[in-house]
Amino acid sequence: MDNGKNARSIVYRYGIRPNxxxxxxxxxxxxxxxxxxxxxxxGLSGYKLKLDKEPTIDEIWKDFQDSIKDADKEVVWCGFGEPTIRLDVLLNISRRIRKNYSHLVIRLDTDGLAQLRNKNRKVVKELKDAGINSISISLNAENEMKYYDLCKPSIEGSYQAVLNFIKECKKIFSDIRLTIVDVDSIDISECKIIADKLGCTFKVRG
Ligand code: SF4
Structure with a gap:
């Protein structure tokens, strides 16, 4: 395991959530x-999250097992990139966690674009089947124009794809949170209205 300040970190912890x-x-x-x-x-919290190379499934699993503690309650897919970019790796490790650590909540923090990047798959169902319980989706803006200004997506149709992804998640996940970052140009109350209409909880990230 290499979660010291100067080594690249696959696994990390964030001060406010010790478990x-x-x-x-x-x-x-x-x-x-x-x-x-x-x-x-x-990096974050003393962990170097810029990776020199992407870890293999075996490396992720080993670091996870070396780091997990009895008191831990939750695993969150969230790093210095979008975890669903490596969808099959994420699914593989999630299945292992669900099988071997059934008490843990598995949360995915995502840009909500996995279905757009994997048009021929049923991404939301695959996430559910892999044992993920909870999804936090970056809404980021109340309309497409602002989303494009803020997020500069490389794939056409990204904002609508996020909204579609949220609706698909609502069909089979009960715990869905939409998030935005507190940026001057964003209308927080409009974003909250979107979250309410879609039946999701809402959080403004720091
Ligand atoms: S979605 Fe935005 S904030 Fe998240 S990793 Fe990608 S570029 Fe960074």
Whole structure:
């Protein structure tokens, strides 16, 4: 395991949630958000999250098993990139966690673009079948124009794809949270209205 300050970290912890373990498996993303932490930092909470290379399934599983503690309650897919960029790796490890650590909640923090990137798959069902319980989706803006200004997506149709993904998740997940970042140009109350209409909880990220 290499979760020290100077080594790249697959597994990390974040001060305010001592019983949560985070998994960082890629730095890739199809968006280039102006607020992305990668723009101004190489890590978080003393962990280096910029990866020299993407870890293999075996490396992720080993670091996870070495790091998990009895008191842990939750695993979160959230790192310095979009975890669903490595969808099959995410599904594989989620299945292992569900099988071997059935008490843990598995949460996915995502840009909501996995279905757009994998048009021939049933991504939401695959996430559910792999044992993921909870999904946090970056809504980021109240309309497409603002989303494009803020997130600079590389794939056409990304904002609508996020909304579609949320609706698909609502069909089979009960715990869905929409998030935005507190940026001046974003109308927080309009975003909250969207979350309410879609039946999701809502959070403004710091
Ligand atoms: S979606 Fe997340 S990882 Fe990707 S650029 Fe935006 S903030 Fe960064």
């Amino acid at each position: 949560t373990i985070y998994l960082n498996i890629t730095n890739r993303c199809s968006n280039s958000c102006i607020f992305c932490i990668k723009n101004y930092s190489s």
